[in-house]
Amino acid sequence: xxxxxxxxxxxxxDRLRSPLEARLKSWESLLLLVAIAIFVANSFASPYFLxxxxxxxxxxxxxxxxxxxxxxxxxxxxxxxDLSVAAIIALASTAMGAAVQxxxxxxxxxGVGLGVGLLCGAFNGLLVTRFGLPSIVVTIGTxxxxxxxxxxxxxxxxxxxxxxxxxxxxxxxxxxxxxFELVLFALIAVIYGIVLHKTNFGRAIxxxxxxxxxxxxxxxxVARVKFILFLLTGLMSGVAAICLTSRLGSTRPSIAFGxxxxxxxxxxxxxxxxxxxxxxxxxxxxxxxVMGLVTFGLGLLNVPGIVMSIVIGAxxxxxIALPRLWxxxxx
Amino acid sequence: xxxRNFTALVxxxxxxxxxxxxxxxxxxxxxxxxxxxxxxxxxxxxxAKGAEEAAAELGNTEIIYTGPTDTTAxxxxxxxxxxxxxxxxxxxxxxNDPDAVAxxxxxxxxxxITVISWDSGVAESGRQMHLNPSSNELIGNMIIKLAADNxxxxxxxxxxxxxxxxxxxxxxxxxxxxxxxNYPGIEVVATVYGDDLADxxxxxxxxxxxxxxxxxxxxxxxxVGIVAAAQAVADAGKAGEINVxxxxxPSEMAGAIxxxxxxxxxxxNPIDLGYSAVxxxxxxxxxxxxxxxxxxxxxxxxxxxxxxxxxxxxxADPFIYDSTNIxxxxxxx
Numbered sequence: 001x002x003x004x005x006x007x008x009x010x011x012x013x014d015r016l017r018s019p020l021e022a023r024l025k026s027w028e029s030l031l032l033l034v035a036i037a038i039f040v041a042n043s044f045a046s047p048y049f050l051x052x053x054x055x056x057x058x059x060x061x062x063x064x065x066x067x068x069x070x071x072x073x074x075x076x077x078x079x080x081x082d083l084s085v086a087a088i089i090a091l092a093s094t095a096m097g098a099a100v101q102x103x104x105x106x107x108x109x110x111g112v113g114l115g116v117g118l119l120c121g122a123f124n125g126l127l128v129t130r131f132g133l134p135s136i137v138v139t140i141g142t143x144x145x146x147x148x149x150x151x152x153x154x155x156x157x158x159x160x161x162x163x164x165x166x167x168x169x170x171x172x173x174x175x176x177x178x179x180f181e182l183v184l185f186a187l188i189a190v191i192y193g194i195v196l197h198k199t200n201f202g203r204a205i206x207x208x209x210x211x212x213x214x215x216x217x218x219x220x221x222v223a224r225v226k227f228i229l230f231l232l233t234g235l236m237s238g239v240a241a242i243c244l245t246s247r248l249g250s251t252r253p254s255i256a257f258g259x260x261x262x263x264x265x266x267x268x269x270x271x272x273x274x275x276x277x278x279x280x281x282x283x284x285x286x287x288x289x290v291m292g293l294v295t296f297g298l299g300l301l302n303v304p305g306i307v308m309s310i311v312i313g314a315x316x317x318x319x320i321a322l323p324r325l326w327x328x329x330x331x
Numbered sequence: 332x333x334x335r336n337f338t339a340l341v342x343x344x345x346x347x348x349x350x351x352x353x354x355x356x357x358x359x360x361x362x363x364x365x366x367x368x369x370x371x372x373x374x375x376x377x378x379a380k381g382a383e384e385a386a387a388e389l390g391n392t393e394i395i396y397t398g399p400t401d402t403t404a405x406x407x408x409x410x411x412x413x414x415x416x417x418x419x420x421x422x423x424x425x426x427n428d429p430d431a432v433a434x435x436x437x438x439x440x441x442x443x444i445t446v447i448s449w450d451s452g453v454a455e456s457g458r459q460m461h462l463n464p465s466s467n468e469l470i471g472n473m474i475i476k477l478a479a480d481n482x483x484x485x486x487x488x489x490x491x492x493x494x495x496x497x498x499x500x501x502x503x504x505x506x507x508x509x510x511x512x513n514y515p516g517i518e519v520v521a522t523v524y525g526d527d528l529a530d531x532x533x534x535x536x537x538x539x540x541x542x543x544x545x546x547x548x549x550x551x552x553x554x555v556g557i558v559a560a561a562q563a564v565a566d567a568g569k570a571g572e573i574n575v576x577x578x579x580x581p582s583e584m585a586g587a588i589x590x591x592x593x594x595x596x597x598x599x600n601p602i603d604l605g606y607s608a609v610x611x612x613x614x615x616x617x618x619x620x621x622x623x624x625x626x627x628x629x630x631x632x633x634x635x636x637x638x639x640x641x642x643x644x645x646x647a648d649p650f651i652y653d654s655t656n657i658x659x660x661x662x663x664x
Contacts, residue, residue, distance in 0.1 A: 046417075048416045048417045048418065049416075051416065053416075054415075054416035057412045057415065057416060058412075058416075060412070061409055061412075158428065158430060158431075160430050167434075171434060244405070247408075247434070248404060248405070248408070248428075248430075248431035248434070249430055249431060249433065249434055250404075250428060250430035250431045252404065252428055252431070254402075254403055254404075255403075255404075255405070256405065257401065257403050257405075258401065258403075295409070296412075296413065296416075299409060299410065299412070299413030299416075300413050300416055300417055302395050302397050302413075302417075304370050304397070304400070305370065305398075305399050305400030305401075305406065306370065306371070306400050308400075309400065
């Protein structure tokens, strides 16, 4: 809820838009247009862009982050946030590295990665739901805590020596240029789309985000739903940790450093209200692709990373501001 | 399918004509990417300067100076992926993580790109050769030479090292002791350890001056120790009397050179390093040289580098910084 909505009240239209009109004017359509525009611009800007393998490489830039972004989207819609996701990746990856040193095989590694992710998520969820602490504060704390443990364990060392079959998760291809990570990304997108848009649980998330007290009095077990969402975010961080560790083939405590902000950016760009209550999974999917295309396209032009960050920032502000400006002009 | 449609569309519009022109022109050039740990670091900006110098000397060579915003392996992998996509001729990288970037670089080599590492190396599977700025033997010799050059009649020198367990420093001191015979009249009277802490190094340097009143030079093969020792000497009013030398950074040592507490010191020269990396990358990518154990690869004005069994080699002696060049380098790193 923005300030203007507070002061002027929610705009209630005389009649509902037709489904087609609503769909055309939706955030997702706008984003899709942006994505197409970036795709076309990239094809003109660089002769290397339109190549199946290059585009396939580009998907690695966003697929791991997007997996977490889906869970993060649910959490943000419910009015909470988890800034410790990148640190969970670091801790999960460190735990997997330690397991390898003890001779663990690939199935055990996956168990360790997912298990550590779930434990971290449970820890966050417990602090937020049991003790009623604000999630932004809790997860800023656990962000330092989880990564700090990685630094204590590893220092300036690295864990390596992952089994050969473990490399499939980050470097394997299911079919031609379609990587395992891309398939996993699509699968997770579908699952989260169904959970959010087609289940009671999804309705509960929106209800909590819009009015937690109202949701509580409607019989929704608010704390339990939130706890599950923290678990899911931890779990997805574990999944991303498996993919990233497999892709890198080694673990250092600085792994995935700074990802939490890129993930939150992805979610907000996808049209999720940072204050909770609204947002969709298709929006996040398109936002992930947009961010991937922008960074890859600029990379092909050898634009320095800091300029890329500026472009992403401008894109975020632009995409968010445009519809508001449009609405203001129409009164 | 989508790709085909778009290609057809683009070609149909005929707007790529100019673009094709530029890319065809670019193909004539050899494109060498200098990938650094992160952009905006003085040391690497200087290396890029050297790379441009090499490109100008070689002709028809384009340098792509690039790197991530922060020193992460993931950032470098994204950069490497985009360089593979552009089909550059060679990648010369200073790696943030020797292992994590190796798979991406292996892919680059599979697609016919020459890959070398410099400064911070890459695991052997991920590069064709590695260029070290110097070698332990050369460093060991250089630190005693710096002291001896200012003591034509011989004299007493002391060593201020990092910790007793610092691998690099211990190796360099060991190498130094091997060549002591070449510097007659120079006597090493003590080795003390400042633990790479500024205050402890300062006190150890003070202690050396008290214990050995005739001390002529302090050798500190660590960038923390050398600054602290120079400060201790200057504070004791012995600048010009006791020469502090060893390995240090120009930006931190400029004051000591100015006060006379240090006549000269050494460290690798990033300009030479960038220059040599590009020279080697060009020689390998053009097929003029092959990276194999024992091979000697030309590096223009820097001479040849000879590769050892791990196909790595040392560029040169550490570069000497003194009052004649400190102003030029102190703003670089």
